[in-house]
Amino acid sequence: MSELKQKIRAFIIENFLFGNDDGLKDDSSFLDEGIIDSTGILELVSFLEEEFGIAVEDEELIPENLDSIVNVTTYLEKKM
Secondary structure, rough: OOOOHHHHHHHHHHHHHOOOOOOOOOOOOOOOOOOOOOOHHHHHHHHHHHHOOOOOOOOOOOOOOOOOHHHHHHHHHHHH
16 A cells, blocks of 8 residues: 555544544545545645645545545645
8 A cells, every 4th residue: 555545544544534444445435425524625635735745726626536545645646
């Protein structure tokens, strides 16, 4: 597992799943599975900007970029 993916997974588990990663797959939809709500997306964006030194633009706030560990990892790899 890549370092990026590990950091994202750890953040999701710690902040939204209260340390319990039962059933969290890399392609689990954060929104469809109720893992993250719209406020949580803002927390995730804040984490990504601080941790990885990127700026997430408004037009990039779409599920294709931010709705699963795989999507976020792919998005970050393109941004960095």
